[in-house]
Structures are given as structure tokens and as C-alpha cells.
Amino acid sequence: MADLNLENLIQEIEESSASNHSELEQYRIEYLGKKGKVKALFAKLKEVDEGARKALGAKINEVKNKAEAKLESLKASISSEKKSGGPEQDLSLPGVPLALGTRHPISIVRNTMTQIFQRIGFTVSEGPEIETDWNNFTALNMPEDHPARDMQDTFFIQTDPDILLRTHTSPQQIRVMESTEPPIRIICPGRVYRNETISARSHCIFHQIEGLYVDENVSFADLRQTLYYFAKEMFGEDTQIRFRPSYFPFTEPSAEMDISCLICKGDGCPVCKHSGWVEILGCGMVDPAVLENCNIDSEKYTGYAFGLGIERPAMLKYRIDDIRLFFENDMRFLEQFQSAI
Ligand code: PHE
Numbered sequence: 001m002a003d004l005n006l007e008n009l010i011q012e013i014e015e016s017s018a019s020n021h022s023e024l025e026q027y028r029i030e031y032l033g034k035k036g037k038v039k040a041l042f043a044k045l046k047e048v049d050e051g052a053r054k055a056l057g058a059k060i061n062e063v064k065n066k067a068e069a070k071l072e073s074l075k076a077s078i079s080s081e082k083k084s085g086g087p088e089q090d091l092s093l094p095g096v097p098l099a100l101g102t103r104h105p106i107s108i109v110r111n112t113m114t115q116i117f118q119r120i121g122f123t124v125s126e127g128p129e130i131e132t133d134w135n136n137f138t139a140l141n142m143p144e145d146h147p148a149r150d151m152q153d154t155f156f157i158q159t160d161p162d163i164l165l166r167t168h169t170s171p172q173q174i175r176v177m178e179s180t181e182p183p184i185r186i187i188c189p190g191r192v193y194r195n196e197t198i199s200a201r202s203h204c205i206f207h208q209i210e211g212l213y214v215d216e217n218v219s220f221a222d223l224r225q226t227l228y229y230f231a232k233e234m235f236g237e238d239t240q241i242r243f244r245p246s247y248f249p250f251t252e253p254s255a256e257m258d259i260s261c262l263i264c265k266g267d268g269c270p271v272c273k274h275s276g277w278v279e280i281l282g283c284g285m286v287d288p289a290v291l292e293n294c295n296i297d298s299e300k301y302t303g304y305a306f307g308l309g310i311e312r313p314a315m316l317k318y319r320i321d322d323i324r325l326f327f328e329n330d331m332r333f334l335e336q337f338q339s340a341i
Helices: 006-015 021-032 037-045 050-084 105-118 147-151 171-179 220-235 288-293 311-318 323-327
Strands: 130-132 160-165 184-193 205-215 241-248 251-260 277-286 302-309
Touching: 006 050, 021 037, 021 050, 037 050, 105 184, 105 205, 105 220, 105 311, 171 184, 171 205, 171 288, 205 220, 220 241, 220 251, 220 277, 220 302, 220 311, 241 277, 251 302, 277 288, 277 311, 302 311, 311 323
Parallel strands: none
Antiparallel strands: 130 160, 184 205, 205 302, 241 251, 251 277, 277 302
16 A cells, blocks of 8 residues: 555645646646546555455545545636736736827917917916907907908807907907006917808918017017017028008007018918918007006007917918818827927
8 A cells, every 4th residue: 555655646636736728637637537647546456455445445535536626726726817817917028008199280389389478578368268249349449330340250149249259369468458457468379269161271260379568668669579589489590570561450550470481481382372471460559549448558558469370370380281170180180290399
């Protein structure tokens, strides 16, 4: 009996391990298979004296039970590891990168413009897109029935003719002037709405940045120099600017500013309609009547204001020829713009 070495076999069984199904199968064949070690023991039983056979038989049964119990426990440990995704996960694999979004081109250009003005002392002031008639028109020197209201195809809120979607960022000037003592030096970026037919060149939603500076002795020369600095920072050192007289009800005198065409550098191309110049903003000295509407003493203070669209400079910068692309949210379009700001 001793030469069957059953204690060693039991130890061997207890120390067996299996980390996957094929190792488990190997274990089963080795100990419990038809030609396995347990079967071999039962075969030996016949050779043993009848007197010792019973005790040995009991002992071999014990080995068999141990081998079967071990098989069950190995089976259980393999399937629970599978479930928890344990050791089969390869921890040396590189991580799955997180896909970061990109900034919208309108945001990139807005941030670039805002930062240029912030560097020379302007602070950002944002206001609501739903405005009152007073802030959007009347306070800006456009009383009811003023023909200039027709220039801005307005979306009104049906139930209240006094409430509308702002047609420009200028109402934010009024909000700030009504609530702040000069000196005031702000820029107001934001979305504006006009009831226009949507085409490659115009949309019913677009973005503007408004600038306002009110203080003692503010002059048109200050306005010109600020916009000259802006044009060079925004469009490049060799950018030329020119002013053309214009009309806005809330500024007097008023002007429109052109920059030399970025595409042809002034030689003439389809983008600048062969003029060499591209119009980018409206501006002027704040009309004293507007200052008075906001309870600012127009004898003591003067101010300048300017307003520019964001879409057109963005189209020039990125050579985009259809404004509708900005609002379609096509990932193939949006993913092309990488920026740190
Ligand atoms: N608010 C004007 C527009 O949208 C632009 C402008 C702003 C002109 C400030 C002059 C001064 O047309």
C-alpha cells in the first residue's frame, strides 16, 4: 500500500492549477480520464490481498473524490476570472485615446478678436439675445417709424411687439451705458438674428462683436488708431485699412472700414469683387442723443462705437465660400479646425 504513494498523489492533486480551459482539460485527463491516475489505482486494487483491499479501496475513493472536487474548483475559478475580465486583460497594451472635440471656427475667430481688444484694455460684456424694442432700436436713435429700422429685417415675438430677437450687438451698449458711469471700454461678442433669405453669402443667424469706448475727449482719431491696431493684429502686419463715410442712426459721423483683400493683397480677385478691398465693419462717434438716452452727459463725454461681423473674417481666414457651413454641424467640416484658443 505504501508503494502506491497515495499521500504524494493527493498533494499533487491539491497543488494542481489551471488558468484556462485547455489546462483544465489536461488536468481532467491526467487524473480522472480513462487512462488517468485514479483509474490506474483502481486497476491495482485487484492485485492487493483480499484483507487489505477494503481499506485501500476506501483510500482510493478518497483520492478520487479529492480529484473531482479539485476539478470543480478549478472550473469555477476559470469562469469567474472570465467574468471579471481578470488576468486575460493585457495591462501592457497602450490606453485607448480620448477623442477631444475641436473648437468651432466661429469661436476661434471670436476668441482671437476678443483677445486682441482685451490686450488694449477692453473688457467683455455679454447680453441677452432676446431684447426690447427700446434697447435694440429706440435708445439707439431709431424711434418707431424711423426708416432705418427697415435696414434690419427683424424677427419679432408675435405676442409682444416690444420684444424681439436682437438684430445687432448694439443693444448691449445701451445696457452698459444705462448702468455704468464712464469711462466705459467694452466689447460685446454675440449672436444676432435677421430675417434674411439664407444663401451662400447671408444667413438669418450670425455673430457680431461690438466695441464701445466712452470717456472725456474720445475722438475719431482714437477710433481710427484702435481699428488700425486691430486690423494688423487680426489680419497681418501688412494689412491696409480705409474708411468710407456711411450712415448709422446711432453714430455721427459714421464710417465703414475696409481692409486690403487678404487673398489677392489688393490686386483684385473674385473675393473682393476685383476692388482690392473687403468691407469688415461699421463705426462712428456715438451720437450725443444716444448718450443722453442713457443719462450720460454728452457735454462732458464723447465716445466711439464699432461693430463687426465674425462670419466674414472667418470665411476670409479659412477660405470658406459658403456661410451655411458654419451652421450645419457637419463633423467633416468642424474637425478641420484646430486651435489653442
Ligand atoms: N450695429 C451696426 C450694424 O449691425 C454696426 C455698428 C456698430 C455701426 C457700432 C456703428 C457702430 O449694422
